[in-house]
Amino acid sequence: MNEKRNYKLKKYLPLAGGFCTGILNGLFGAGGGMVAVPFLRSGGLDEKQSHASSVALLMALSFVSTMLYLRRGSMTVQDALPYLPGALAGSATGALLMPKISTKWLKRIFGLLMIYGGIRMVMG
Secondary structure (H helix, E strand, C coil): CHHHHHHHHHHHHHHHHHHHHHHHHHHHCCCHHHHHHHHHHHCCCCHHHHHHHHHHHHHHHHHHHHHHHHHHCCCCHHHHHHHHHHHHHHHHHHHHHHHHCCHHHHHHHHHHHHHHHHHHHHHC
């Protein structure tokens, strides 16, 4: 019985995790990784694979959200353009650094960012 329950949980976990990640990404424009990484970990990926896979997942989700926001007129491409060079450089730097950072420190950094984000959201 327990094995059957675990099978069902593993079968639907990616769908539930993806749905929650998508909602956060669509609502807040960020934060989906905070949900995606733990779901990817529970699906059997190691810490670094989870973070890397989360980036790929969020890229697709961000594209969909961007198209919907543009269509509704909630934003313009010009709003984001000034941030794009720095974001691309930061993204490349992070991807190059991640393999050099121990899993222990990667977890700590991720946890601190989650705490910082939570405090900022609560404090307004």
